[in-house]
Amino acid sequence: MLLTIDSGNTNVVFAVYDGEDQRAVWRASSDPRRTADEYAVWLSQLMALKDLTLKDVTGVIIANVVPAARFSLRKLCTLYFDYEPLFIGAPEVDLGIQNLIDRPESAGADRLVNAVAAHHLYGGPAIVIDFGTATNFDIVDGDGNYIGGVLAPAAQHSVEALYRVAAQLPRVSIERPEKVIGKDTVPAMQSGVFWGYVGLIEGLTSRIKKEFGQDMRVIGTGGLAPIYAAATDAIDDVDQDLTLRGLVLVYGHNTAEKA
Incomplete structure (x- = not known):
């Protein structure tokens, strides 16, 4: 299953997808001081309520607009899911569209x-x-x-x-x-x-x-x-x-x- 993470200035949203079907979605207030371990404890408990485990996640993709949160989110993925996440905006991630603004x-x-x-x-x-x-x-x-x-x-x-x-x-x-x-x-x-x-x-x-x-x-x-x-x-x-x-x-x- 795919874990999607939308890390914004106000909230960070985690959602689990099985194909295009959303299995679960959770929101937390954005706090760049939150560690990977804190995310993992919080997320594993919520996943359990939906009969899901961390091991069910086979891929992660992240849209992050809070630079200070990047380290903890990446460590969450590599340490607890054993996956290197795809970050929107990284050179190796192809959006399938062109970004035509000046910068x-x-x-x-x-x-x-x-x-x-x-x-x-x-x-x-x-x-x-x-x-x-x-x-x-x-x-x-x-x-x-x-x-x-x-x-x-x-x-x-x-x-x-x-x-x-x-x-x-x-x-x-x-x-x-x-x-x-x-x-x-x-x-x-x-x-x-x-x-x-x-x-x-x-x-x-x-x-x-x-x-x-x-x-x-x-x-x-x-x-x-x-x-x-x-x-x-x-x-x-x-x-x-x-x-x-x-x-x-x-x-x-x-x-x-x-x-």
């Missing part, structure tokens, strides 16, 4: 994997909106190549910024308010962050399509994708496992080449 080495591993998955699963051209630590708009051309994108602050960070800089504003949750015009502070803040980001989504996708010159399929992923997709027609599909599915595709592409 290819600057593209986040998760953004590249999302491009692979979007093209393979939904066709192209496409826009992937990833509601993660940042709100990423990633552009995939009709051939599946990654050609650039837009980075915006995450909605939850905007809420936190308001709370920190304004003494009289509370910390609020991100929810869809019934009305745009808030009659009190909390609903007014919720409206700003919710409907404001709907406006961001609609405005940017429209401008991207106009600049690109073609209609494009828009795929949302990440924790907040479902609630925003329900409020706008700008998002065509929601795929919470897009990054993980992309990792499965890249692993299959690379191992098939060696077979």
Whole structure:
């Protein structure tokens, strides 16, 4: 079975796949200080709950955007799974697409994997909106190549910024308010962050399509994708496992080449 690891700035996600079928998925908060031994203890206990063991893993692929976490994740794989993991972005790992931005080495591993998955699963051209630590708009051309994108602050960070800089504003949750015009502070803040980001989504996708010159399929992923997709027609599909599915595709592409 394949272990996929999506190591982001906020969370690290582990998922076990049997072919294209997801057997289990677990999330932990990202902490580059966490050791390989800590990962192994935590992961082995969770795997046992799904009738899986560390020995069931026969390959590992990792998308990591936290450089300080790389050492522990690699040691986890070599020490406890006895496998050298494939790292997205490593020279020997072929994505099966071209990275056409000005500085290819600057593209986040998760953004590249999302491009692979979007093209393979939904066709192209496409826009992937990833509601993660940042709100990423990633552009995939009709051939599946990654050609650039837009980075915006995450909605939850905007809420936190308001709370920190304004003494009289509370910390609020991100929810869809019934009305745009808030009659009190909390609903007014919720409206700003919710409907404001709907406006961001609609405005940017429209401008991207106009600049690109073609209609494009828009795929949302990440924790907040479902609630925003329900409020706008700008998002065509929601795929919470897009990054993980992309990792499965890249692993299959690379191992098939060696077979």
